[in-house]
Amino acid sequence: MHGGHARHRSARRRAADGLRHPRHPDDAVAHRLSSVLDTLRSRTGTVYLHVDLDVLDPGEGTANAFAAPGGLRVDDVVTLIRILRSVLRIGAIALTAYDPTYDAESRIPAAALRIAAATAEDA
Structure with a gap:
């Protein structure tokens, strides 16, 4: 396995751990992200x-x-997007790394649509 992919996956697992079992996911994620979002907000609005x-x-x-x-659930990603949108404007989105030959049940397109829709809620 390529070292970059292993590091990337490990970081995703650590992030996912904080999302899986908090008392209230929005509060737990918001708390963990608040300093990052504050920094981003001070640099840009979009x-x-x-x-x-x-x-x-x-x-x-x-x-x-x-x-x-150990990856994220779609609900986790949607929660993160909602928190991000509460602080910053999403100017553009890219949904990448999809290879339909691995998606035997064709579940990823619906997941991707939910993620994309979360970026435009109440826009």
């Missing part, structure tokens, strides 16, 4: 959001060969 779909746990669907257990 962000470009890039989501590699292999960040999703394979239980949500398999985006590609790099999808690994």
Whole structure:
């Protein structure tokens, strides 16, 4: 496995750990992200959001060969986007890293639509 992918996946697992079992997911995520969002808000009002779909746990669907257990749920990603949108404007979004040959049940397109829709809620 390429070292960059291993580091990337490890960081995703650590982030996912904080999302899986908090008392109230929005509060727990907001608390963890507050300093990062404050820094971003001081630098810009608009962000470009890039989501590699292999960040999703394979239980949500398999985006590609790099999808690994311990990833985020679609609800987790939607929660993060809502928190981000409460502070910053999302100017553009890219949903990437999808290889349909790995998505035997064709679950990722619906997940991607939910993620994309969260960027435009109440816009």
